[in-house]
Amino acid sequence: MNLLNSFLDATLVIGGVPILWREIIGNAFGLASAIGGMKRVVWAWPVGIAGNLLLFTVFLGGVFNTPQNLDLYGQAGRQVMFLIVSLYGWWSWSRAKSAGVKEPQQTDPSRSIVTEPHEDIAAVQPRWATHKERIGMVLFAIIATIVFAWIFQSLGSWGPLADAWIFTGSILATYGMARGWTEFWLIWIAVDIVGVPLLLSAGYYPSAVLYIVYGFFVSWGFGVWVKIQRDEKKKWADLLESQTQKV
Template sequence: MNILRWLFDAQLTIGGGFILWREVLGNFFGLASALGGMRRKVWAWPIGIIGNLLLFTVFLGAVFGSPNPVNLLGQAGRQVMFIIVSVYGWYQWKAATSRGDAAVSPRWATWKERLILLVALFGGTAVLTPVFRALGSYEPVWSDAWIFVGSLLATWGMARGWVEFWLIWVAVDAVGVPLLFSAGYYASGLMYLFYGCFTLTGFFVWWRTRNRQRRVQVETRFPDPTVEVTEGKRK
């Protein structure tokens, strides 16, 4: 219990400010989860859940008695959402590996799916902004709502194997960095800044993986007859 109490209260003092170690550890687990997701590893999901649990206590500072009294309801709520969607993603990827398949095969979303994502992102932000404001979330509240909705869609897209989910994360990070810095969550703000670069890398990695798998599928379905003739002569 003493170790848990220390983990809950421990701070890293920087100049006149501080950073909670829970915030640092939570973002560390989040980064490890993102790395696992880029490599399409099943362990990315449970590792991410640990980080979500830690960050949930961080972003409800006033509720849990943290030194930072600012509540970011969208940030806290998205940790709960992460856990729920991560359980789904964990099940989906694990089921695929149990069948002998890859955890997920990256694919481009259809135009219909892309339209649904865009409508859900902007529509969900518009709907949740007054809700979060009424609950007393930190201004600008639309940023908190944008991050919440975008995170939900990105996590869902990752579970489905859509290459575009990385771009949704970029949109989330672009709004999240200034919001977190203004609210005093410096560790998370720095991590969001790093995530922005990381998610762009992940996008191109999944894009190349998709192209490589597509080439293999085409070559398997339509083999090169020239290669077959040459091999036949060698035999």
């Protein structure tokens, strides 16, 4: 128990401002998970879960005695959501290992998160969401943000509207990642745009800095997934042309 308390209380002082080590480590795990998501490896999910557990204790400042001593229920609640959705994503991507070869791309999700991706090996094939799926995402974003803003305000959350969108957008982005929708990168950008000012105002500086890093990273990741889709489309076109010529 003493060891656990020492870890929970461990801080790094920068410019006279105390910063929890668990906030730094939790965000580092989150970044590692995002990198794994871009590389389409299954280990992105458990690494992300470890970060979620740490950050849950950070954003319930009134419960876990953080330097900020305030609660962001949306930020804390999304860590719980991440655990649930990440379990689904972990299971969904892992199915590729036993699904066999159904596309030109062979799947092998057992690769380490630090392994360089091979052109013919991945855990999921990116695709654009369908028209129906996009309508569903927009409706969910609007309705859920309104509902969660009311709930968080009732609970006494700091910055309930922004907190609600971050929570809602995180649900959509994580679910989209699990489904292989390329749009999930764009949703993360929208979350970052709202999250940075909120976290800076609340004094969660490492998280705010990581949100900025995420902003650049997800923009890069979006470009990577779009390129993968274009290459895959070209591969199918070349395969079809080759088969046509044989006939």
